[in-house]
Amino acid sequence: MSKKTTPAGTRPNRNAxxxxxxxxxxxxxxxxxxxxxxxxxxxxxxxxxxxxxDGPFETLDPRERGLARAILGIALRRRGQIDDALSRFxxxxxxxxxxxxxxxxxxxxxQILFMDxxxxxxxxxAVETAEADRDARHFKGLVNAVLRRLTEQRDxxxxxxxxxxxxxxxxxxxxxxxxxxxxxxxxxxxxxxLEPSLDLSVKSDPEGWAEKLGGIVLPTGSVRLIAHGPIxxxxxxAEGQWWVQDAAAALPAKLLGNVEGKDVADLCAAPxxxxxxxxxxxxxxxxxxxxxxxxxxxxxxxxxxxxxxGTIAADVETWDPGRLFDAILLDAPCSxxxxxxxxxxxxxxxxxxxxxxxxxxxxxLIARATSMLVSGGTLVYCTCSLERAExxxxxxxxxxxxxxxxxPIRPEEVGGLEAICREGxxxxxxxxLPNDEPRLTGLDGFFAARFRRL
Ligand SMILES: C[S@@+](CC[C@H](N)C(=O)[O-])C[C@H]1O[C@@H](n2cnc3c(N)ncnc32)[C@H](O)[C@@H]1O
Numbered sequence: 001m002s003k004k005t006t007p008a009g010t011r012p013n014r015n016a017x018x019x020x021x022x023x024x025x026x027x028x029x030x031x032x033x034x035x036x037x038x039x040x041x042x043x044x045x046x047x048x049x050x051x052x053x054d055g056p057f058e059t060l061d062p063r064e065r066g067l068a069r070a071i072l073g074i075a076l077r078r079r080g081q082i083d084d085a086l087s088r089f090x091x092x093x094x095x096x097x098x099x100x101x102x103x104x105x106x107x108x109x110x111q112i113l114f115m116d117x118x119x120x121x122x123x124x125x126a127v128e129t130a131e132a133d134r135d136a137r138h139f140k141g142l143v144n145a146v147l148r149r150l151t152e153q154r155d156x157x158x159x160x161x162x163x164x165x166x167x168x169x170x171x172x173x174x175x176x177x178x179x180x181x182x183x184x185x186x187x188x189x190x191x192x193x194l195e196p197s198l199d200l201s202v203k204s205d206p207e208g209w210a211e212k213l214g215g216i217v218l219p220t221g222s223v224r225l226i227a228h229g230p231i232x233x234x235x236x237x238a239e240g241q242w243w244v245q246d247a248a249a250a251l252p253a254k255l256l257g258n259v260e261g262k263d264v265a266d267l268c269a270a271p272x273x274x275x276x277x278x279x280x281x282x283x284x285x286x287x288x289x290x291x292x293x294x295x296x297x298x299x300x301x302x303x304x305x306x307x308x309x310g311t312i313a314a315d316v317e318t319w320d321p322g323r324l325f326d327a328i329l330l331d332a333p334c335s336x337x338x339x340x341x342x343x344x345x346x347x348x349x350x351x352x353x354x355x356x357x358x359x360x361x362x363x364x365l366i367a368r369a370t371s372m373l374v375s376g377g378t379l380v381y382c383t384c385s386l387e388r389a390e391x392x393x394x395x396x397x398x399x400x401x402x403x404x405x406x407x408p409i410r411p412e413e414v415g416g417l418e419a420i421c422r423e424g425x426x427x428x429x430x431x432x433l434p435n436d437e438p439r440l441t442g443l444d445g446f447f448a449a450r451f452r453r454l
Pocket of ligand 1: 249267268269270271272273274275288289290291294314315316317331332333334
């Protein structure tokens, strides 16, 4: 048998710096631990922690990346249950100077409680991850003891937990019970525990694309698939035939009706899902966003889709377009509490005070949008929030203070789904659109209202 050798004619350079060797599986858990710390401690969005070019995800191979992402999804989705389970074995708070110790425990507990990972691997890799950190290494013994006890008592712990209640922060639970009632809140929370489907908006032929991609066509026209593997490897991506967009997020742009040939402003446009819909429907679109880097993503997305638009990096609160538009879509910045299925980090990142300040910003943006609209023009206001303060309350404020009348939304405009058309508004909930296959169920929580300018 031949020995492993270096390429012919070369010798190993013994002085070259070598990347530390990690046992199999450790790199993925280290990356998950680092990203979880970024979310829990630094309050950074998960996507930015994962995408950081100098972060540990950069060096992972696709399998490790997938594993790290899956662990993070569960660690955030089921954070309440994991906290509750770990607290049963910790009689005091973890010491301050323990580095990533909390994230190491959460990453391991996510695997032990909810993933098909051998217990001994989850525990020993957690101990090894602790060993790799200057501060956490002093707590190796604690990591080992707590996690072993967790493996022993897993079934009893899970049986004793109310998974629906434990995983929603108290302040959101209280708001939702007030607005939607306890039964619907429980359904929303249950929907958050499921890995969401992959929803696509297609330029044309939804049936054909559903067949090619192995998905279904929803009553609203989106194509829905069970997500797996890299998106850019799917048929039709490179050719620009479709784009990723939650089925609920695809509804507000449709509420502008026939936009062919019309001057439409898409305010707060990035990353451009709704811009693409408007451009594909033949509108002359001006996409406006405060963030130039995010606007660059709009340009890249629209260029892949071979759709023409104009773009302007500007703050809508102060931007003066110097002309009026026939129609405006205002997808305002919001708390994003409707997207917790896709972005479970929202439960960690948002606070009640955010809703207040966002609601103030939304009122100001609606007033600005109204001032850019021709008389008789249509304004669709939407947010991906479950909070009334960012939805129904904004409508009441706008109608009381601006030259706008409400144009109620009808079920036939949203795939005939009466349940998502409430009081003339679009109000989707994560628990809407159930399917026998749980991986094909649900919608992001969206609100939309349509106005006509007087
Ligand atoms: C909910 S996202 C928009 C999603 C987008 N409409 C889509 O469908 O892909 C909100 C966007 O608002 C932008 N934004 C926040 N404040 C803004 C402001 N004052 N003026 C313009 N854009 C703003 C953010 O940069 C962000 O891209």
